[in-house]
Amino acid sequence: MSTATAARPKAPGAPAKKRKLSWPVVLLLIAGALVLFAAVGMATGNHSLTSSGQVSAALGSAVPIGMAGLGGLWSERAGVVNIGLEGMMVAGTFCGAWAGYLVNPWVGLLAGMLGGALGGLLHAIITVTFGVDHIVSGVGINLLIPGICAYVNRIYYKDYISAGAGANQSPPADPLPYITVPGLSSGLKTIENHHWFLVSDVAGVLGGLVTNLSVVVVLAAVLIVVSYFLLWRTVFGLRLRSCGENPTAAESLGVNVYKYKYMAVIASGAFAGLGGAYLSLVAAHFYKDGQTLGRGFIGLAAMIFGNWMPGGLAMGAGLFGFTDSLQLRDPESVHVLILIVAIAMALLALWQLYRRKFTATVVSLVVAGGLGAWYALTDEVQRPLIVATPYLITLVVLSLASQRLRMPKADGQIYRKGQGK
């Protein structure tokens, strides 16, 4: 192709001035959200949205989604789209439960990652070495791996019935430890139970972060931070990301693009596998056919939602985890959630009005009004709708925000060594 297109700079005119979400802004937004939750909690008398139990459950539900998303992040940062995450998660559930039962759950976690990594390796071979379309390969993997796991489960665990295995279920493994910070946790709980405006809400949220956390939750959080550090602060990360932005350029500077793509996709599978192992070792203690329930896809959505960044991904996974656990723990609170979203939309409308975006203002206002009316006119949300909340919220958020998203430039493109233009 011609140089011209490659070299066309951003349109001339105003100098580029990026408005990035800086830390103070993020903190301010979080504080604002807390105030909103506290106020609504006060007004409705429903404090479960900020209760410590809810927060720690949300963290737990977020782990498999977040790990799948982290897998997606690694892979897409290196330019390989991975919708095979779901299949790799299944590999993680199976291998995790298997080694968890035979040896111990710690080895199970490792085995889960290994299983996922094998799935990643397969994806890498198909997409990187053979140059097959990434989505096509992912579809194939999602078909193959669950099939293999179900097959092996059936023939392998036949002799383990007395240990609790079944035709499509493995025998149970031992649990992994949970962490509670001794004094802090109970102290915060006391404050939380007073239902003081804001104070108790903050205590609830903080309490959730120090009470009854699975070690894997902590591990997952660490992995997200470490991933950020690795990908954005090290040579390895720079090289890996360059493969997702412009692999030919990386190649021309002596970077072995295939190698980095392979490493990224294998790591991607390992993270998804860890998410799977969480399901079969922490959320449950055994493997079961169909245990992942599409979380690999949700993880991918969370990553896109988070703009291909670890922090954003964590937020996306947290949002899913929050709504998902909320609808299971406390279906009535979903009704309160409607009110909160309505108020948030109204605030958004104000912001848009301030930025003089009138059509957006009107749209936001209409949505806010509709939700508000729904809240006012009903006492509870119908259960099927409750189940759909996380998906609906994702759709709404993506349709509001997806134009701000920026994926790696060479994401999903097929790269062949020595054939760059």
Added chain:
Amino acid sequence: ACGAKSTDTNASSGSSSDALKVGMAYDIGGRGDQSFNDSAARGLDKAKADLGVNVTEAEAKTGEAEADKETRLKNLIDGGYKTIVAVGFVYQQAVDKVAKDNPNVKFAIIDSNDKDQPSNVTSLLFAEQEGSYLAGVAAANKSKAHHIGFIGGVQSELIKKFEAGYKAGAKSVDPNIQIETTYLTTPPDFSGFNSPDKGKEAAQGQLDKGADVIYSAAGSSGNGAIEAVATAGKWAIGVDSDQASQPALAKFKNNILTSMVKNVDNAVYAYIDSVKKNTPFTGIKLFDLKANGVSLATTGGKIDDIQDKLKAASDAITSGATTIPTAPTS
């Protein structure tokens, strides 16, 4: 070969032996699902041992077509198995259809009934609400917080019966008792029977709200609920089979108060026995408390202290003094 049907070659196999040939079609999971199907399998095993019947089994797979169920039933018939037990309401349409085409084959279907079903189909139904009523009585008696919980796997008609009975039972003991209700999924998503993680989370939510006895009618999702409840040191009530004696739950058996056992095995056995004796059940055969179709498990002796109360409630039901709703009221 094109004209031949797959059954043409083994048409003679039906007459090879005099023993009654019983075919069993399981729902997803089949033998070894640690739950409902296993219970049916126990009945079949017993019939095999005690009645000397000849058996064969087949199971459904996830996401299969209606035609697969029909083919499965037909395959059983073609194999010479003229008495067929279909486990689970998912077989209703297939059974209706195949039964119509094979009037000389006897069918039993568990947990389902269709008002138009052919006369060679027998429905084996259970009075889940009665057993659940007793579970409710036990729960209300054991709850110190006057706050109990119910977790349903899938918000289907069947599970609503559990909920209705449980609530009625609990209220009969303590009219002001607070009862939490959570369904894990709603049809057509049946993953609520298969997701221990969901069960755990729902149970945790109810515990956090203060419930101290939780009844989960949620298939293997109940495993998660039982784990959460046991970890919190509260009482769990299991379902379908005696969960305190299940290997997978051995660790938590001290916190399993009881289980509302649905004696599918008894029903299966009774049905096969009736066919064997040439007095096959017809229409709807209800296995209620009186017929020992449902009962509370006593493993571990955790409800020994309230046996008298349970007995009284049970008597009231069997005598007809208490009638139990089959759908939750509110």
Added chain:
Amino acid sequence: MANHDINLTVRTGTVHALMGENGAGKSTLMKILYGMQRPDEGTIAINGEQCEFHTPGDAIARGIGMVHQHFMLADNLTVLENVVLGGEKLHGIGARAKAKIKEISDQYGLGVRPDALVEDLGVADRQRVEILKVLYRGAKILILDEPTAVLVPQEVDALFDNLRELKSEGVTVIFISHKLHEVLAVADAISVIRRGTTVGDADPKAVTARQLAEMMVGAELPSPENRESTVTTTEMLRVEDLRIAKTDAEGIERVVLDDISLRIHKGEILGIAGVEGNGQAELVEAIMGMLPLDGGTVTLDGKDLSGTLTRARREAGIGYIPEDRHKHGLLLEAPLWENRILGHVTEEPNSSGPLLKPAAAREDTLRIVRDYDVRTPGIEVTAASLSGGNQQKLIIGREMSHQPKLLIAAHPTRGVDVGAQAQIWEHIRSAQREGLAVLLISADLDELIGLSDTIRVIYRGRLVADADPATVTAEDLGTAMTGAAAGHLESDPEAVAEAQAVAAEGTEAADQHPHTDTADKPQAGE
């Protein structure tokens, strides 16, 4: 085969120019030298020592650096990241590296800001980043593959100053270009490649531009042909107060085109000069209806097209030769006859009503192949298997087949060999004689001056200057393109005459190029 029997010897501390027409195999050779492609046979020796390069890493380790014909930059990374990538061992990826970059930048006056996002840089800045990348690695042998193609003359001079300085420091430079006068200006030695093999060396002090050109194409160049103006007074295209502003992801509005008004009459070629990225592409897309307008009107032959879609505009008589034929002009994996339908699916002979007429389209494709000398064994082969020049001829044949009223030709001869170039110019000119209006965009100022009846200069989305091609030099146009001059340009008549004489000496003002030298092509190929 891209290269065979290539022999090339470059002396240390010289600028060695490599010349050859498009597709001659220059880039391929350099990629082999740089380890990006593997030779089937043959050897490379550096300072008398045999080496074998498996990857660019091997070449870099031997002190070879390359600035590629097509920029090798990751847009979403910073300059710093782009520079240190692959060479992280040298100075790390942090403050030390940044200091080093500043140091090099200052030493050569490159003016590179390490923290800027490459996305936000202009072409010349990117080029400097590319050079910095090589210097950062301390390369002793520097390969520059057509570095001047996108630069204005002033920028070219600055680059040459840098090269001379490097040379004085003992760096060896291999410099690839089509542009004869550039090569003559900077090179110490010249090698010419034709059809993948070396055909000879030349001494820049002894050789004339014309001799060089003949070495490159391997034949005598055809002679020129006079032409008279065909401009009429009938207005064909009128663009009035065009304005486009894009809001980017951050919600910031960037004005891309502002206050653009122009008119093209029947039989007129209007040339647009400008450094790439100043809004030419957007102007074309705006007229084609591919970008929504924020203001202004587009009128073709008295018909207001402002609100219409691209298809309607094409049906109304706009022909389009896109600047990037692979991206906008062809379906590479579709057969030629389907490519003939592309863009004219609603028109005869390709369809009638909602139905396609494949037989008629095939037949007409055969005609185009014949009339436009598209070298292909058949019309069932995919477009990807044709050479770039033949692809371009197919596109031109296709666009001309629908008797356009207006032809938008963006870099119509980019990446096309000399022979095809001449044919393309001839097709455009003969259509012009029959009353076609042409909007010509080209980075090749000589092509612009040679073909156009009027020239307008675009700078930062505005038309800032205009000129009569007969009275302007490439240098003055270049000045206006950098924004340093505006209004009506009028060059010193002596300079104009001189430029024309130079051109004539090179090519005898070939038919190839109305006024200038033949081989002086803007940009290389595929």
Added chain:
Amino acid sequence: MTSPNPAAKRSFAQRISGERIVLALAAPVLAVVLSVAICSVLLATSGKNPFDAWNVMITYATKSDGQVLILNRATTYYLAAAAAAFGFRMNLFNIGVEGQYKVAALFAAFVGAQVDLPAFIQIPLLLVTAMLIGGLYASIAGLLKVYRGVSEVISTIMLNAISVSIVGLLLVPGVFAPKASSTSNSIQTDPVSDSSHFFSIPTAGGDLWGFLFIAVLVGVLFQFTLTRTRFGFDLRATGRSESAATASGVNVKKMVVISMVVSGAIAGLIGLPELLQNSYSYGQSFQPGLGFLGISIALLGRNSPIGMAFAALLFSFLDSTGSQLPLKGGFPFEIVAVMQGTIVICVVVAYELVRRYGLKRQQQKVGAQLAAQAAATEKKEVSA
């Protein structure tokens, strides 16, 4: 004018030359062989003789009832594949076929039960209802992509999940299902009226679904639309290069919405064979997963109407005969899923290798032919 006909004829011969056919068949055949080998190894590790398993499957496929079953199932599979492929042909990844067919079949079942018109109106009415609902549901993803830039991959995944809730909301007693009796645990819509029953062809092996003809019709229309209409050309052009299509005047936004709707409309048909030929009502256990299966089949058949027909038959063969495995020899039926997975993966890899090889071959041929031509003309010039 010189006669163009010889050239046209030659080109036609060229198009169907032996090499191309061999190349086109090489990939799937290789893939099937490879996956049979892999599955044989897997079966052998479970201690069973794999040849017995293949024997069971092939034997069943030679029987008339097996064949009817395979054809009936392939009908459904084919529709599912066509729905996915229509989007794929323009690079639109409609992962949402799954949700679209469920919602569409539910509405069709409801309408079929409420309305009782003569068959020649009733059946078209139900077809149109299903297609309309499927198309409408798919249009959400199309509109979101066009107006809000939401990737259709993500939005359709979300819409799949939401479709489950939609069915959950509607398929309850008193809404789309009749009030349940206290003994019935399965919930379904009322049966559709008798006039809604689609015709079938009685054969020795059972009833062959008349919907097969609808599937064939869909395939023919699919092929015709794509290769013989302007719309189809635009669609394929967009799939091959969106940028080139835009420049050529294709209104890509409109195409995205239209293709999404058409894809959804075809998806709407997926549930109908079952609904109108077999179960006559939509119940809570209405077969899920067909959408995802359709995607695999479409990939296997390279999104071409003919290829998908073979792929649908292959998958249907595996599923139908595979369910014989547990009964006749005690093989786990899970092997079928493994086999489908390996076939899809092997086939996509093989296609890519063959495609690349083919392209290179063609370039070399073109290069060689041109060189030969050039040499010939040079010689002529020399001799002249």
